[in-house]
Amino acid sequence: MTQFDGKGSQVTVGVPAGRLKPKRVRRNLDLTLWEKLYVFEIIRGMYVTTKHFALNMLGFVLPPRGKKRSVFTVYYPDEKVVLPPAYRGRPVLVMRPDGTERCVACGLCETACPGHAISIVGAERENGERYPLSYVLDMTRCVYCGFCEEVCPKEAIVMSSEYQGLAETDRSRMRYSKEQLLRSEESVKGRIEYIRRIYSKCNY
């Protein structure tokens, strides 16, 4: 490390003070004697924690009769949080009512995906419609960015609100095939509507 020579730095700011409005924080360099004797501040701190303790004791450990527990903690496997419509869970493929997928294997999602999580093998049906012969989503690479959903021209892949059941004890099981990804239109209806709303126009 070179030594600091202290040259050439001036603490003047080139911004008008009226715009800047600096506010000096109160350092209370000289604590009052009261505060210097640890004890009283400690008691004040304990008052805060004890208040939380008491409130929570009354609030959810021993709730008053007839009142609902006021819990901050979510008892996860039994309770679930309400997710906002914007929430991006795992991407799923949308299935048409007839059981086929909406996807036309255009490959946009594959390109847009920053993690290269999607690999598609396209094929053509008899009626000339393209469809993905295999559609593999590598959950170990997906970063839930939502780009696939955003670029898909067919609303075929959407970010569902699912987040459960993704943990695995075996990494090889985390490459999801088309069958594992397909969801009925009903189950992702909310999300599709949401996408329509936010992506329908450039400006709204």
Add this chain to the structure above:
Amino acid sequence: MDASVTLQRLTERFGDSILETHSYRGDDTAVVKKEDIVALCTFLRDDGKLLYNFMMDLTAVDYLGREPRFEVVYHLYSLRYNRRVRIKAGVPESDCSIDSIVPVWIAADWFEREVFDLYGIAFNGHPDLRRLLLYEGFEGHPLRKDYPVKKRQPLIGPIN
């Protein structure tokens, strides 16, 4: 034009070592010869009308296939006059080094090490020029354009 005060003064003073100046999108830029970088920086820092006391950023760009191949880019900020300037110095691949500006701004220490690490540009006179982000034993400089993204050099060998 107020924005180019810096560039004006620089050209006045270092006329022949400034290769080019421009203010693209309001960013004052001066391309300079790499030999004069320390003198220039000292001037920028100490001149009463400039006082660039912040070395905000130091990085390099690899223009593969162009000569000079590398460009070391300095971003400076003057707290006093609330001005920014960008200084660029070309570094050819054949003589892949430039003078260190650590004596001017101590802040440059790690930035230069980083550039050395990722681009392989040596800084003459740097007090402690070692790899910073990557480990000793990493071969090559990953941010050069000719380094493949996925070329891995795992550090972990046989344990012990």
Add this chain to the structure above:
Amino acid sequence: MSEIAKDLHTEHMVINMGPSHPVTHGTVKFLVTLDGETIEDLKVEIGYLHRGFEKMCESGTWYQVFPYTDRLNYVSPLINNVGYALAVEKLIGIDVPERCKYVRVIACELSRIADHMTNVAAGGLELGAFTAFLYFVEARELVWDLIEMLCGARVTTNYVRIGGLKNDLPDGFKQKTLEVFKRCRVLWSDVNKLLTKNRVFIDRVRDVGTMPAEEAIAYGFTGPCLRACGVPYDVRKANPYLVYDRMDFEVPIGETGDNFDKYLVRMEEINQSMRIVEQALEQLPGGPINVDMPYYRWQSKDDIYNRIDSLIFHFKTVIEGIKPPPGEVYLAVESGNGELGFYLVSDGSGKPYKCRVRPPCFPLTAAMPRMMKGRLIADIVPTFDMINMIGGECDR
């Protein structure tokens, strides 16, 4: 007393503090040379979280950089998103609509609140104040709920787009925000009571990690750490971007730059940010949130479904990426840790030629030896916490 130690042929104790040590957040290694408890020498080794940000950016399209920016300063991802988008917009030369600016300000400030809360909380945790930590985590959880409502994710937001935003503010956002802030203020004051005047805490942080203003500038400090030294430099004030010049807020500054100042500055900034959000929500204008330049964004679904030219164009932008004109820009925003600069070089292709980030905590970390030499080993804890080194940003 060190003379005695020398007489006794005391070999100095050299210990590795980190990388996997609670105080170093898993991403730094301090090579500490100790004489008893006093730090004789300290070497910082970073790079444990170097994951090739720039290389990844250069290999993706301009759009695909967004998820990577989320993970730079992962405590305040929205500010990174905004910074990058602003830089690209500057490169292209477009200006976003008013409403978008306001929403971006709201997003930034929410992120800043979460950042400072996390920082103070983690600082408290490492000094042993576990309860203060959890109160702020609770408050942060509430702020994250807001962010999730806005962006759809808690941490990795990926919310801002070039020339606009992914989506508008959701319904009921304003009311929810005000509710959340009410609770946040309660928790804030609880933490304030637990820490600010507590002599035990003050003893730990005061006069530790002091930095004179001149030296801080020479080291390249920015953000709360510089302001703690008494220099009121804030990008939001110095070079106002978005609509910060319309907001009424103060820049808290400290005196000596010690950890206590940094802490106080952060605590005050939480308050100021809440004020900004409230003002922005108040002033929020209507109108579009995206620029009307379809060339630079992915096409809207309506167009794709209905117009074949849009569809073809969509394919082109997704596959090749948008193409800003060649050139280079540097743009700085005020992130949780200070000046976050983006230096972008475009060669006119669909991929960034160079996407450099000026990490604010990089120089802060570099100054650790300066701040720590001659202090006690325990002083590393608050000092390192208060500079808020974020691995993702520092190592990229």
Add this chain to the structure above:
Amino acid sequence: MSEYIHVLIMLVLAAATAGGMLVATSLIGPKKSFIDKMEPFECGESPIVSPKLRFSVKFYLVALFFVIFDIEAVYAYPWAVLFKELGLFGFIEMMIFLTILAIGLIYVWRRGALEWDR
């Protein structure tokens, strides 16, 4: 005396409990040792220098003061017990004693032996 036998029984019981725990833990539980594992923990790195080195003399000084002031306290116990009987005379006696030792404390203090951050 019987009181002490109780203490002894307590001690033996405590020792048996603790010893039982040690034996149990050394018998039950899987074991496997290899070089990497047996190294002392250094945050995931190999130790640079062996920890078998001398530590600061400050710690010795603390132990030293401890010994001296412990003796002082030891004198104070019988005195405190007898305080009411000894009365003023005893009080003065002890004050002299304490003053002399307080001088010691002040001396140590002034010499900077109680400073830890130097």
Add this chain to the structure above:
Amino acid sequence: MVADLIESVAKIVFIFSINLGFFAPILGWVERKQSAVMQDRIGANRANIGKFTIIGLFHPIADAVKVLTKEDFVPAGANKFFHTLAPFICLVPAIATFSVIPFGGQYELFGHHVNLVIADLDVGILFVFALTSLATFGVVLAGWSSRSNWSLLGGLRASAQMLSYEVAMGLAIIGIIMVFGTLKLSEIGAMQENFLHWGIFIQPLGFILFFTCAVAENKRVPFDVPEAESELVAGYFTEYSGLKFVMFWMSEFLEIVTISGILTTLFLGAWHIPFVTDAMLLSFFQFAGPNGATILAMLVNIATFFAKVIFFIWLQMTIRWTLPRFRYDQVMRLCWKMILPLSLINISITGLVLLLWIK
């Protein structure tokens, strides 16, 4: 003789089981649960046997069994014998100290004299100090024998801290001994029958000093610098695994109980209920006959004592979860430059006041 035997066995079994069977495991649970409730969360509650979870009370059991089946580890280069000995030395005094603390008064029961303390030693409180000073060796050895930098630093810090606070504790307590004129804990307890004679009112400064020292001696937050996670990983027991590591913890918890016991005895009126004398208690339970009344009074006293102990445990836990920790030099400074002089002053003041009082 037989009655004596029964009495001793009953007392020993009672204290032993309440300490090791109740306090040691439950305190781990209490610490978790209390901190949880303080921090707006719920804490361990999912371990179940069948359908029952009883607010997480199975968790300590799970912890115990798991820890027992954990690998027993001694690092290479460590001194195996001392490495094993260290937790032993820490735990034994922690268990045994409680034997001098009276958990009730003295009663006449079926013509037999019952003294509710395992060992009513003449040197009572000194015995506690003696055993505590032995516990220091456990810490020193643990740190030294592990051959790890963190352990060594932690062990040194711990031992220096324990030594310093031992002195301070010894001096802080002199005041109360002067007032009561005895070292026998049962006598001290008996003298606090009157509410206004409780040690905390007679010796408020002594109480604060002693309490601080006791917490510091036990190395709990805010004095937990020797095992400060953010500095020294786990301090002197960094290299301990499984049950050996838990033995350090157990000794810490047991010391909390012991400290609370001593505090109760010295400062909080031992087994007495405020404003209720022993005679009042006995007459209140008149209906149960003389022996029955004694038994009931005894039970009430024991309950009172443990209620107070639990209060102090709660207090210590609250402090632990409220405060950040000191820095090491501050811990030492607090001891040598604040508590030590203050306790000397306390002694002088007490002496003066008592002299005037006696006159």
Add this chain to the structure above:
Amino acid sequence: MQLLMFYLLGLGAVVAALIMVTNKRPVRAAMSLIATMSFLAGLYVLLDAHLIAALQLIVYAGAIMVLFLFVIMLLNIEEKEGRLAGSALLWQMIAIAVVGLVFVLMVSVVKLSDNVVPLGEAAALFGTTRAVGKMLFTEYLLPFEIASVLLLAAIVGAVILAKRRIDDSDQ
């Protein structure tokens, strides 16, 4: 009971002491000495010296030995300095022989004199803090005050010795 305890404690003390003197590692030696002292404390209890027993633990085992242990660790002489000088072997032999002789002599003197003092029941207050304290603060006042001066001298001396170099380097 008393006899049994005496033999147990005495045996313990002797064994621990033997371990100490034959040991080459200072830490082991120190720990054995602590054990010896603890056993001695037990013996004091047998002798009704309650206060002394407690003090034995507090002062000897608790304080002085900690000092020893600290010095051992401070100088880090464990194992390194353990060797016995080979040339001194003869001396040791002689020493052991002489000491053994003295020991035998002492034992025989004690045995021969054989004036077994009967152990009476101890007075009620014998050996209690109160009794010893009374002695100390009335009859032995002077030694008590001198003790404080001694301690002061010790503390000053020790600090000067330990800190000597600072002053040297100051000048």
Add this chain to the structure above:
Amino acid sequence: MVSLNSYLILGAMLFSIGAVGVFTQRNALIIYMCIELMLNAVNLTLVAFSRFLNNLDGHVFVFMIMTVAAAEAAVGLSIIISLFRNKPTVNVDDINLSKG
């Protein structure tokens, strides 16, 4: 009942063990410990006499001996430390006091 002789013999044994240690050990610290042991043996004898004579003077002596032992340990160990400074050894054969 245990006779006084038993205590005296025990004291003598401990004393001699300490003495042997002083002669055989080369480590200054262990020698120091041996001296402590010898002091302890003396203490034991004193307490035993005191008990059998029913006289508390012995106890007070022990009290004093402890004080002295503590002071002596403090100073003695400091001396060892300052000797060690000049020559990092605690082997008594290598310590040359005249140079110290």
Add this chain to the structure above:
Amino acid sequence: MGSIKGRLGALRRSGQELLDSGEAERLLGGSVLFTKVESVVNWARKYSFFLYPFVTACCGMEFMSVAGPKYDLDRFGAALPRFSPRQADLLMVVGTISHKQAPVLVKVYNQMTEPKWVFAFGVCAVSGGFYDNYATVQGIDTLIPVDVYVPGCPPRPEMVIDGLMKLQEKVAQERWSDWPRGAAPVTDEAKLTEC
């Protein structure tokens, strides 16, 4: 002393051999007692994970939340972070592991005492995530054995809890003879250099 120690050691060794060789299981194979003991031990283990948080990156933010008041990992008995690997049971690998970090991770894993489990938190730990480049390890399972993978970037706290419950299920199935696991194997993948 020595002989007792030796004998205890011998006893332990022979017991261990018995267990290791699977002999014990054969002997006690159908024995209700042994399986009962096993299930009790597994029950205890699954509700008492002491974590070693190997936190490196952004996932750490979520990790804080998981431990925080809202999701409270402590409910599962897994909230006690031990920063010494000797005392930890569950190595939580939270965040990206770069090649520079890899030896550290392996060392920490190796220094943990048996039984030990590994939890890969976030896609970076699972597979390297979208950092498929020169600096990042492509999944920690190339370095150390992993018990549970939780994808997500970062995973929601609920996903982490899911993963923890998966791990609990897994632990419940374990046999006594599954332990010890020993050192991390040096896989070919770890040494692999691809272009």
